[in-house]
Amino acid sequence: MNSLLHSSSSPLLPLLFLFILLTLSHPTTLSSSSLPDHFINAVPSPFRHDFYTEYFEIAPPLPTQSLIPSHTLPLLKYDFKNTTGFPVTVPYWPPIECLSPWLSVVLQFRGAVKGVQDDRIVGIWLEGVELLRTSTAQPTETGVYWKVEKDVTKYNSLLTRSNLTLTVMLENTVNQFFTGFIHVEVSMLFYGLWSSTNPAQGATGGDSKFNRKLMNFVDEDVKLELVKGEDKGVVSDGVEKEKKKPEEFLSKQRNGKLESGSKLEIFYDRPADLIIPISDDGGMGCWFKIVNESNVHSKEIQVPQNTYKAVIEIYVSAHGDDEFWYSNPPTSYFELNNLTSKRGNGAFRQVFVTIDDLFVGSAHPFPVIYSGGINPLLWEPIVGIGAFDLPTYDLELTPFLGFLLDGSTHFIRLGVTDANSYWLVNANLHLWLDPFLPTVTAGSIRYRAPDLRVKREAEFKLLDGKCEVEAERKTQFSGWVSYSAGNYTTQVEYEFEFENSIEFRNQGQNTEVEQNIKTRTEVQTEDRNKHHSRTTSRIKTRYPLRIRISTTPGLAFQTFLSITNVSNGIESRSSVSQPHKRMSSTLSNSQVSGGWIVSRDHIVLSGTGNTHQNLRYRDENRCYSQIVVGDTGLILENVVIPFCATNSY
Ligand SMILES: *[C@@H]1O[C@H](CO)[C@@H](O)[C@H](O)[C@H]1NC(C)=O
Ligand SMILES: *[C@@H]1O[C@H](CO)[C@@H](O)[C@H](O)[C@H]1NC(C)=O
Ligand SMILES: *[C@@H]1O[C@H](CO)[C@@H](O)[C@H](O)[C@H]1NC(C)=O
Ligand SMILES: *[C@@H]1O[C@H](CO)[C@@H](O)[C@H](O)[C@H]1NC(C)=O
Ligand SMILES: *[C@@H]1O[C@H](CO)[C@@H](O)[C@H](O)[C@H]1NC(C)=O
Ligand SMILES: *[C@@H]1O[C@H](CO)[C@@H](O)[C@H](O)[C@H]1NC(C)=O
Numbered sequence: 012m013n014s015l016l017h018s019s020s021s022p023l024l025p026l027l028f029l030f031i032l033l034t035l036s037h038p039t040t041l042s043s044s045s046l047p048d049h050f051i052n053a054v055p056s057p058f059r060h061d062f063y064t065e066y067f068e069i070a071p072p073l074p075t076q077s078l079i080p081s082h083t084l085p086l087l088k089y090d091f092k093n094t095t096g097f098p099v100t101v102p103y104w105p106p107i108e109c110l111s112p113w114l115s116v117v118l119q120f121r122g123a124v125k126g127v128q129d130d131r132i133v134g135i136w137l138e139g140v141e142l143l144r145t146s147t148a149q150p151t152e153t154g155v156y157w158k159v160e161k162d163v164t165k166y167n168s169l170l171t172r173s174n175l176t177l178t179v180m181l182e183n184t185v186n187q188f189f190t191g192f193i194h195v196e197v198s199m200l201f202y203g204l205w206s207s208t209n210p211a212q213g214a215t216g217g218d219s220k221f222n223r224k225l226m227n228f229v230d231e232d233v234k235l236e237l238v239k240g241e242d243k244g245v246v247s248d249g250v251e252k253e254k255k256k257p258e259e260f261l262s263k264q265r266n267g268k269l270e271s272g273s274k275l276e277i278f279y280d281r282p283a284d285l286i287i288p289i290s291d292d293g294g295m296g297c298w299f300k301i302v303n304e305s306n307v308h309s310k311e312i313q314v315p316q317n318t319y320k321a322v323i324e325i326y327v328s329a330h331g332d333d334e335f336w337y338s339n340p341p342t343s344y345f346e347l348n349n350l351t352s353k354r355g356n357g358a359f360r361q362v363f364v365t366i367d368d369l370f371v372g373s374a375h376p377f378p379v380i381y382s383g384g385i386n387p388l389l390w391e392p393i394v395g396i397g398a399f400d401l402p403t404y405d406l407e408l409t410p411f412l413g414f415l416l417d418g419s420t421h422f423i424r425l426g427v428t429d430a431n432s433y434w435l436v437n438a439n440l441h442l443w444l445d446p447f448l449p450t451v452t453a454g455s456i457r458y459r460a461p462d463l464r465v466k467r468e469a470e471f472k473l474l475d476g477k478c479e480v481e482a483e484r485k486t487q488f489s490g491w492v493s494y495s496a497g498n499y500t501t502q503v504e505y506e507f508e509f510e511n512s513i514e515f516r517n518q519g520q521n522t523e524v525e526q527n528i529k530t531r532t533e534v535q536t537e538d539r540n541k542h543h544s545r546t547t548s549r550i551k552t553r554y555p556l557r558i559r560i561s562t563t564p565g566l567a568f569q570t571f572l573s574i575t576n577v578s579n580g581i582e583s584r585s586s587v588s589q590p591h592k593r594m595s596s597t598l599s600n601s602q603v604s605g606g607w608i609v610s611r612d613h614i615v616l617s618g619t620g621n622t623h624q625n626l627r628y629r630d631e632n633r634c635y636s637q638i639v640v641g642d643t644g645l646i647l648e649n650v651v652i653p654f655c656a657t658n659s660y
Contacts, residue, residue: 045520045521045560045561045573046338046352046560047338047385047558048335048385048613049334049381050385050386050387050608050614051127051129051149051387051614052127052388052391053127053615053616054151054615054616062153063125063153063155063156064156064391064392065155065392066148066156066391066392067157067392067393067394068393068394068397068399068400069393069396069600069637069639070400071598073115073117073162074115074633075162075202076160080117080200080202081109081201081202082106082201082203083200083201084106084198084199085196085197085198086197086198086199087101087177087195087196087197089179090194091183091192092183093183094182095184096295098179098294098295098296098297099178099179099181100176100177100178100293101179102174102175102177103137103174103175104174104175105170105172105173106199109203111167111171112167112204113167113170113204114203114204115162115202116162116163116167116170116199116201116202117163117200118135118143118163119159119160119200120143120145120159120161120195120196121156121157121195121196122156122158122193123154123155123156123157123193124148124150124191124192124193124194125151125152125191126189127152127188127189128150128192128193129189130149130381130383130398131147131181131183132181132330133147133181134178134296134297134326134435134437135179136178136288136290136297137175137177138172139288139292140169140290141298141326141437141439142161142166143161143163143400144326144327144400144403144435145159145398146328146379147193147382148390148394151644155391157394157399159399160200163199165282166286168282169286170199176293177197178293178296178297179197180295180297180298181193181195182296277534277548278322278405278407278534279441280587281443283320283441283442283443284444285315285441286440287312287439287440288438289323289437289439289440290310290437290438291308298435298437299435299437300434301425301427301435302430302432302433304426304429304430305426306430307424307426308424308425308426308436309422309424310422310424311422312422312423313420313421314415314421315444316418316449317444317445317448317449317450318416318444319412319444319499320442320443321409321411321412321442321443322406322409322440322441323364323372323408323439323440323441324404324440324441325362325374325403325404325405325406325437325438326401327362327401327403327404327427327434327435328379328401328435329376329434332352332353332354332431332433333354333360333431333434334381335354335385336358336378337511337526338354338524339356339358339431340354340355340358340469340471340478340513341355341356341357341478342357343471344469344476344478347471347473348474355431356429357467357480358478358511358524359429359509359511360376360427361374361428362376362404362434362436363425363427364406365422365423366414366415366422366423367414367421368422368424369411369458371408372406372408372486373406373484373507374404375507375509377396377397377402377528377554377581378556379395379398379401379402380396380579381395382395385560385575385577386573386615386620388606388615388618388643389575389577389604390620391641392645392646393602393622393646395579396579396581396602397581402581406505407501407532409492410455410458410503411488411490413453416451416452423440425438446495447495448494448495451492452492453492453493457489457490458488459486459487459488460484461484461485461486463484464482464483465480465482466480471515474518475515475517475519476514477514478512478513479512480510480511481511482508483507484507485504485505486504486505486506487502487504497538497544498539499537499538500538500539501534501535502533502534502535503532504532504534505531505532505533506532507529508528508529510525510526510527520562521559521560521561522558522561523558523559523560524557524558525556525557525558526554526555526556527553527555527556528552528554529553529554530553532548532549532550533548533549534548534549535548545590547587548585548586548588549585549586550583550584550585552583554579555580555601556580557578558576559576559577560573561573561574565609565610565611566609567609569612570609570611570616571609571610572607572608572609573607573608573610574607575604575605575620577602577603578601578603579601580600581598581599581600581601582597582601583598584596584597584598594630594631596628596630596631597627597629597630598627599627600626600627601625603622604620604621605621606618606619606621606643618643619642620643621640622639622640622641622642623638623640624637624641625638626638626639629655633654633655634652634655635652635653636652637650637652638650
């Protein structure tokens with residue numbers, strides 16, 4: 012690695028000039044180097060700032076954004092240097108300065124790094140339950156910093172507990188080449204439901220009222236209340252001493268019902284009563300490392316007998332030979348060309364979940380591109396969609412309570428179809444418990460999980476050719492649960508369609524990847540003896556992705572010029588309908604990026620990258636649109652419309 016450090020940097024040349032010179036140079040065999048790849052940014056500074064630059068992920072702001080937290084709980088401040096193979100842990104106690112129930116709780120992750128460093132994947136777990144999967148930004152010589160805030164209110168049942176272990180896994184390496192240590196600060200922001208001196212207010216249980224107010228974004232009453240809470244929180248030394256016995260304070264406040272304050276989370280109309288981690292014990296972080304399809308990881312669990320609803324939330328990130336899984340051709344492509352690359356198995360991947368070896372659902376991950384992906388300059392200062400807050404995937408497991416409630420232990424297993432090394436996967440099992448009954452009864456009604464339908468076509472002549480994969484499946488599960496609220500039947504229908512095509516041209520120097528993933532989920536619950544008991548939730552998502560890369564030999568020895576175009580996006584629509592109530596939200600978030608890099612041995616020596624991002628979010632209470640243009644470290648345009656313009660959709 013050291014020799015790489017001293018490689019001379021190419022000067023920044025106009026693109027046209029490069030083109031003219033390139034046409035004169037002789038093409039050499041490039042093998043598979045025009046596949047999307049991972050790079051380390053070492054572009055020198057002349058056109059950059061000489062101070063730390065802020066990096067962003069563009070996403071709808073949290074509803075709490077305009078409020079002052081009642082209490083900020085610092086949890087961790089740490090410089091990650093040589094942390095390969097070991098997690099950092101700190102104890103967690105809920106703050107006595109701001110007692111539960113809370114209106115909202117937000118996890119804040121702040122990072123800063125300077126010099127040369129790879130992007131690193133990060134997991135944060137509380138007692139093995141994952142709260143955030145994030146990746147770090149690749150720095151510049153002069154340094155970058157960023158902030159990630161995530162609504163973690165749905166983990167309320169854990170957040171109210173004392174003396175838990177917060178685990179942060181961020182495997183970094185610092186040596187002569189990788190000079191950037193990553194400074195990290197993790198805090199929890201608590202937004203109190205009422206001023207801390209007047210807990211009696213809680214008895215009126217005005218949670219939905221507060222939530223509605225919050226959704227209106229800037230409500231002076233709530234804001235004032237929260238500001239007052241903050242003042243009281245800051246007060247005294249006495250508070251510090253009391254910290255030793257927080258349970259006393261908390262026991263009275265448990266089971267406070269809160270609604271998630273962020274985007275419409277149809278699976279969590281209130282936080283679960285118990286969350287069971289489906290994760291590793293934590294010696295190497297709590298994620299399971301999945302290296303191939305048969306490398307399935309399992310956790311033995313026992314579900315309380317008064318569980319009336321269950322949802323599994325999957326956290327996933329792709330790395331190594333599958334970091335760009337959506338561009339992987341069939342293994343035969345490499346064999347045909349005598350190449351040793353392990354990036355085969357075709358382009359279809361899914362995370363699957365089984366209970367005692369019965370398939371209960373799958374998740375089709377959004378292609379998150381980390382800061383070093385394809386062309387690192389595209390992701391400065393606007394990182395790829397999901398890079399700072401990787402999406403999670405929820406599967407409704409209520410129809411399976413019929414056998415989960417039999418009192419014995421069960422194995423939940425997680426795996427990845429056609430996986431190459433490696434995927435980091437784990438899950439949280441959210442359970443809702445009957446507050447009045449020690450046991451409830453449940454039964455299965457329908458289980459329909461036909462085999463996955465996958466159609467693959469490939470035609471290659473040496474390094475050129477095209478391959479296509481199409482996959483689809485529709486599953487239907489239903490079951491009933493009879494508990495204190497009634498005898499409810501839950502029907503879950505999940506359908507996905509996956510389409511991918513990869514084309515190589517010009518002796519493999521040009522690559523074009525096109526992918527579309529569509530999913531549709533419908534969850535219906537109903538007590539057939541009660542009119543007006545039906546709730547129907549629907550989510551539709553679409554992840555369109557397109558990548559074009561053309562790689563040719565560069566001017567200098569062993570360098571390559573890659574011209575890169577990427578467009579990536581999420582579109583989703585969700586709704587919840589009840590007889591007298593309907594809520595819906597739509598999100599459209601897309602990035603269109605283009606640029607070029609000159610690299611040697613995966614080190615970027617020069618280049619440019621620009622990204623146009625267009626975000627639109629809308630629900631009953633608010634609208635938010637943002638158009639941002641970033642170009643090689645600078646923001647050229649940033650237009651925010653934080654209200655609902657008529658006719659804009
Ligand atoms: C917190 O938990 C640890 C280990 O689980 C235990 O050793 C310690 O005594 C606990 N601290 C308090 C104050 O309860
Ligand atoms: C990291 O480890 C390497 C090799 O063990 C050592 O040379 C280097 O000084 C360490 N860096 C830091 C910041 O501790
Ligand atoms: C999959 O990975 C596991 C764990 O490393 C290994 O034991 C097994 O042989 C691998 N299976 C295949 C089919 O490669
Ligand atoms: C791959 O290797 C085999 C056996 O060594 C050889 O016959 C074949 O021509 C090679 N194919 C290419 C594309 O180089
Ligand atoms: C609940 O409803 C289902 C179907 O509607 C029925 O089969 C089941 O027997 C009922 N359970 C109880 C305990 O009434
Ligand atoms: C690719 O990106 C370059 C550089 O931003 C841009 O000029 C070009 O129009 C893009 N091409 C396509 C097909 O979008």
